[in-house]
Amino acid sequence: MSINPDSILNDVLDIVRAHNRWRRLETINLIASENVMSPLAEYLYINDMEGRYAEGTLGSRYYQGVKFIDKLEGVVTELMKSLFNSKYADVRPISGTIANMAVYAALTQPGDTIFSIPIGAGSHISHRVTGAPGILKLKVVNLPWDNEEFNVDVDASIKLIKENKPKIVILGGSVYLFPHPIKELLDAVHEVGGYLMHDSAHVLGLIAGRAFPNPLDLGADLMTSSTHKTFPGPQGGVVFTNNEELFKQVQKAVFPGLTSNYHHHRYAATAITAIEMMKFGEAYAKQVVSNAKALAEELHALGFSVVAEKKGFTKTHQVLVDVSKLGGGAKAAVRLEEANIIVSKSALPWDKAFREEVGGLRLGVQEMTRFGMGKDEMKAIAEFMFRVLVKGEDAANVRREVMEFRREFTTVRYGLTPEDLGIGQSIKMIM
Numbered sequence: 001m002s003i004n005p006d007s008i009l010n011d012v013l014d015i016v017r018a019h020n021r022w023r024r025l026e027t028i029n030l031i032a033s034e035n036v037m038s039p040l041a042e043y044l045y046i047n048d049m050e051g052r053y054a055e056g057t058l059g060s061r062y063y064q065g066v067k068f069i070d071k072l073e074g075v076v077t078e079l080m081k082s083l084f085n086s087k088y089a090d091v092r093p094i095s096g097t098i099a100n101m102a103v104y105a106a107l108t109q110p111g112d113t114i115f116s117i118p119i120g121a122g123s124h125i126s127h128r129v130t131g132a133p134g135i136l137k138l139k140v141v142n143l144p145w146d147n148e149e150f151n152v153d154v155d156a157s158i159k160l161i162k163e164n165k166p167k168i169v170i171l172g173g174s175v176y177l178f179p180h181p182i183k184e185l186l187d188a189v190h191e192v193g194g195y196l197m198h199d200s201a202h203v204l205g206l207i208a209g210r211a212f213p214n215p216l217d218l219g220a221d222l223m224t225s226s227t228h229k230t231f232p233g234p235q236g237g238v239v240f241t242n243n244e245e246l247f248k249q250v251q252k253a254v255f256p257g258l259t260s261n262y263h264h265h266r267y268a269a270t271a272i273t274a275i276e277m278m279k280f281g282e283a284y285a286k287q288v289v290s291n292a293k294a295l296a297e298e299l300h301a302l303g304f305s306v307v308a309e310k311k312g313f314t315k316t317h318q319v320l321v322d323v324s325k326l327g328g329g330a331k332a333a334v335r336l337e338e339a340n341i342i343v344s345k346s347a348l349p350w351d352k353a354f355r356e357e358v359g360g361l362r363l364g365v366q367e368m369t370r371f372g373m374g375k376d377e378m379k380a381i382a383e384f385m386f387r388v389l390v391k392g393e394d395a396a397n398v399r400r401e402v403m404e405f406r407r408e409f410t411t412v413r414y415g416l417t418p419e420d421l422g423i424g425q426s427i428k429m430i431m
């Protein structure tokens with residue numbers, strides 16, 4: 001097959017242009033694991049550190065030419081430690097999955113048992129046998145789950161921990177509506193010689209903004225996370241702990257175990273995001289949680305089956321909707337995409353299977369909050385969803401209105417710009 005490089009060059013430009021326009025300007029993004037960086041973080045994201053190597057740990061590298069990378073890694077580390085009240089932080093993992101795997105590699109042997117919440121309750125693939133724990137030959141046991149409370153069943157979990165003696169108990173998940181019981185499980189975990197790890201990937205920005213309890217303050221031995229969900233930084237990972245011995249083990253797992261380059265160009269953007277969270281994080285996190293609640297209440301008022309009504313629907317950025325009577329999560333997500341509303345299907349604890357047939361939609365309001373949306377806009381979003389999924393209106397009609405609606409919300413808030421610092425102009429993405 002002959003390839004015409006010039007025509008493909010144009011294709012590449014067209015694809016990026018179309019993506020940028022669609023996702024930045026024309027859609028309502030409710031994917032709970034995504035976000036946008038501030039203009040200043042985005043401006044600093046492109047830098048020479050992108051192509052460099054700094055294998056090793058800060059101050060003990062295998063390469064020359066890294067004095068500024070060392071400086072910056074030190075700055076990011078100190079900022080993250082201060083923001084999350086942690087004695088130690090390893091910012092080198094390139095993603096939340098690698099951060100989780102570093103903890104397992106550091107603390108377990110093949111054949112050991114770890115605990116995580118059930119897949120239907122929102123556990124992430126990196127907590128499951130199909131993902132990192134399986135690669136490391138670990139057994140994964142489900143923490144008992146209480147559907148009424150939409151949370152871990154504490155008494156049943158304590159009993160099971162005592163019986164199975166897990167090396168690690170993982171709390172936190174990809175569906176995360178209410179804080180998991182760290183304090184309540186801690187004694188049992190320690191009694192059997194295990195460690196409690198909280199995966200904060202979804203709620204890191206809410207923790208930074210003091211709208212969600214800090215797992216380390218509650219006694220978690222380790223906290224892992226991505227740096228790009230409610231914490232609106234560049235894609236990356238991080239491990240926190242207050243325990244020096246655990247930290248040293250995790251450091252060794254990160255390198256030479258699981259990474260060789262750390263995508264250093266992201267450090268500047270992570271640092272800027274941490275600074276922004278120190279300055280604007282409380283206002284941002286408060287608005288995110290109040291928007292999620294407003295969206296849940298409006299969907300409920302329109303007749304949607306919103307999960308956890310008895311518990312007030314949510315205390316995070318997420319809303320979980322049972323759409324099993326509307327054709328299921330996969331179909332609903334596709335229908336909404338036709339109307340430029342981007343969501344992900346989600347398993348529910350009471351689903352019979354966890355693939356195409358899942359019954360839920362998981363919605364996250366963090367990105368739209370960053371673009372300045374509030375309670376009124378949440379109401380409008382719920383109505384768009386109602387028209388598509390319940391009234392069965394033509395998706396193209398709704399899409400036109402969604403694009404019009406989105407036009408007012410294209411400036412990122414709760415962050416800094418290069419113009420604020422007088423160092424240049426915000427990046428104009430190719431559109």
Ligand SMILES: Cc1ncc(COP(=O)(O)O)c(C=O)c1O
Nearest residue numbers: 033095096097124173174201226
């Ligand atoms: C709870 C949880 N942990 C870890 C991850 C993995 O993060 P990453 O995509 O940074 O590897 C995710 C991803 O969505 C997640 O939801």
